[in-house]
Amino acid sequence: xxxxxxxxxxxxxxxLTDPVQTLPGIGPTRAKGLExxxxxxxxxxxxxxxxxxxxxxxxFSIADAPVETAVCxxxxxxxxxxxxxxxxxxTVTKVRVVDDQGQMTLxxxxxxxxxxxxxxGEEYIFFGKVEKDNGRVxxxxxxxxxxxxxxxxxxxxxxxxxxxxxxxxxxxxAVQRVLADCGRAVPERLPEGLRQERGLxxxxxxxxYVHFPRTEGELEGARRRLVFEELYYFSLGLALMKTRRGMGxxxxxxxxxxxxxxxxxxxxxxxxxxxxxxxxxxxxxxGRAMNRLIQGDVGSGKTVVAAGCLYLAAKSGWQSxxxxxxxxxxxxxxxxLEPLLAQSGLRVGLLTGSMKAKEKRSxxxxxxxxxxxxxxxxxxxxxxxxxxxxxxxxxxxEQHRFGVSQRAALxxxxxxxxxxxxxxxxxxxPIPRTLALILYGDLEVSVMDELPPGRQSIDTFLISExxxxxxxxxxxRQKAEGHQTYIVCPAVGDAAAPxxxxxxxxxxxxxxxxxxxxxxxxxVFPDLRIGLVHGKLSAKAKAAAMNAFASGExxxxxxxxxxxxxxxxxxxTLMVVENAERFGLSxxxxxxxxxxxxxxxxxxxxxxSNRSEETRKRLKALCSTNDGFKIAELDLELxxxxxxxxxxxxxxxxxxxxxxxxxxxxxxxxxxxAEALLAQDPDLQxxxxxxxxxxxxxxxxxxxxxxx
Numbered sequence: 001x002x003x004x005x006x007x008x009x010x011x012x013x014x015x016l017t018d019p020v021q022t023l024p025g026i027g028p029t030r031a032k033g034l035e036x037x038x039x040x041x042x043x044x045x046x047x048x049x050x051x052x053x054x055x056x057x058x059x060f061s062i063a064d065a066p067v068e069t070a071v072c073x074x075x076x077x078x079x080x081x082x083x084x085x086x087x088x089x090x091t092v093t094k095v096r097v098v099d100d101q102g103q104m105t106l107x108x109x110x111x112x113x114x115x116x117x118x119x120x121g122e123e124y125i126f127f128g129k130v131e132k133d134n135g136r137v138x139x140x141x142x143x144x145x146x147x148x149x150x151x152x153x154x155x156x157x158x159x160x161x162x163x164x165x166x167x168x169x170x171x172x173x174a175v176q177r178v179l180a181d182c183g184r185a186v187p188e189r190l191p192e193g194l195r196q197e198r199g200l201x202x203x204x205x206x207x208x209y210v211h212f213p214r215t216e217g218e219l220e221g222a223r224r225r226l227v228f229e230e231l232y233y234f235s236l237g238l239a240l241m242k243t244r245r246g247m248g249x250x251x252x253x254x255x256x257x258x259x260x261x262x263x264x265x266x267x268x269x270x271x272x273x274x275x276x277x278x279x280x281x282x283x284x285x286x287g288r289a290m291n292r293l294i295q296g297d298v299g300s301g302k303t304v305v306a307a308g309c310l311y312l313a314a315k316s317g318w319q320s321x322x323x324x325x326x327x328x329x330x331x332x333x334x335x336x337l338e339p340l341l342a343q344s345g346l347r348v349g350l351l352t353g354s355m356k357a358k359e360k361r362s363x364x365x366x367x368x369x370x371x372x373x374x375x376x377x378x379x380x381x382x383x384x385x386x387x388x389x390x391x392x393x394x395x396x397x398e399q400h401r402f403g404v405s406q407r408a409a410l411x412x413x414x415x416x417x418x419x420x421x422x423x424x425x426x427x428x429x430p431i432p433r434t435l436a437l438i439l440y441g442d443l444e445v446s447v448m449d450e451l452p453p454g455r456q457s458i459d460t461f462l463i464s465e466x467x468x469x470x471x472x473x474x475x476x477r478q479k480a481e482g483h484q485t486y487i488v489c490p491a492v493g494d495a496a497a498p499x500x501x502x503x504x505x506x507x508x509x510x511x512x513x514x515x516x517x518x519x520x521x522x523x524v525f526p527d528l529r530i531g532l533v534h535g536k537l538s539a540k541a542k543a544a545a546m547n548a549f550a551s552g553e554x555x556x557x558x559x560x561x562x563x564x565x566x567x568x569x570x571x572x573t574l575m576v577v578e579n580a581e582r583f584g585l586s587x588x589x590x591x592x593x594x595x596x597x598x599x600x601x602x603x604x605x606x607x608x609s610n611r612s613e614e615t616r617k618r619l620k621a622l623c624s625t626n627d628g629f630k631i632a633e634l635d636l637e638l639x640x641x642x643x644x645x646x647x648x649x650x651x652x653x654x655x656x657x658x659x660x661x662x663x664x665x666x667x668x669x670x671x672x673x674a675e676a677l678l679a680q681d682p683d684l685q686x687x688x689x690x691x692x693x694x695x696x697x698x699x700x701x702x703x704x705x706x707x708x
Contacts, residue, residue: 016043050158231670250289251392256315272450290422296448318392351377570598580606
């Protein structure tokens, strides 16, 4: 694939729609690897963006090369490479290279192809970190290319996310080929007038520069163009969704009085709870379909607000459904809400996947006949047998664990005529308002930024591996005082060394967590009762493990993040998080919220031996505040939006280029442009805007029903 630019054989030119396997050097195996990355066609390669860049422009002689800095060094191979077989699975290949001013030893691990690739007497460009010791100069596993035939040295080099069997050079080479063959054929997706008004690059140069920028300025211009386009269409889509939903007729709920519900509560509402409840009640009485997010920190009392909405719906003759992400949480909601609502005459049912077929059928029948006012359940609520007589309200807990399509599927299971059930979304993940506007742009947002009186702050500490024994002693002290402990493991590392930095398959991860629990039981706490809960257990086994912990039958619960949401054990006073650096701050804050639910003083211990200054700064921030919104803002600043949702699909298009922490100025520009267009053409029905509407529909394909 040398001399990619300027090929003479046009008959062999690649087209954007060609399968990726038609590219030189990509056979069936590599094509399968690329497919895992979402790359199926030549055109897909152009939209598979680098995650970072390496500056390979700086070139030095062997003598002048700076230490511990990645640079290019031109040199000649002085002798044939020699490979040694150290042990099974490990080979070391060494070769000496020279220039006019010195010599350098190159070491390659498990790269035996170097023996034939590097030829004595030939000159190459070597890129890597230079090491110097007592006059000896060395490089380990450098990138190299023959001098005069460089493609990936002497330039700013893109570094792509990879998978097994797919190298960075493979993707970079394939992208080069596609850009050369059909970079000019990529259709322009922004109107020319808008591009000129905002000073944006055309799409062809933008794609060229985002993959292979010659300067920092070219990269900045490419990113700005691509970020603007992404956020522009995103903003248009969300605005259209919001408009469509706002036009929907909703169940009118005016049959109950809020004060009557509040009078049934055994405690006073906080100002934040009352405000959120009044906002939701106004939505439900308006005649329009409610789409509201109630966002509050762990323990802020969102469930009480949701219960008030369930009450208002039932008193107006409508049924409600509350969907939780796990069976544990669904059962916990049922245990809390059933007695609370029963005193007002509401009939509450439970529906989960682990229930017997006969029990499920009974619930199906009661729902269809209107004998239940409220049903609380898991994804089982989406099953085919579920039909409502008069569904007026859908509540989903922990929204980021459900797709928009799932929310819509449940809302579509009932109703009369053209009306839409009200939708109330609860989230205990504090989200910065800027991020909430993007992720929940189709929802109104109520923020509950106040904790009920008596809710405890949790003392949080960051310790290194050398304090492990003291931490174990602290676990024993909690037991001696009659309390319990969570130990959360990120499901990585060897059982005997839970902090080992290794990448494991899911099966190996599971084995590691199970083995770690066994090690704690046998070697560390033989006199304590150790429990284990993880995501691969059956719903019944999970519930049994959690119930044993909740009832005090186990002293220490070893768990993966399956306990992040909804487990309420007031007697648990200590949360230990192994490998804390592997979690985002918002997730750590969620885990910390599992303790401090009783009257006793509670603690969180973060265990991490990571020495990165940025990592320690991030973890220490958690030790300094219990304010989930401050933590969320910092998390967004330090890690970007991915941490709030990981790789979960929450039903909206994934942002490929935009970084909401760093691109707020471009976001505002994109939103202004979107608002200006919709002010002129609210439904994008004018002929000149048809292509824009089609692009929005393509982007929001999962939510097509809301955009047509």
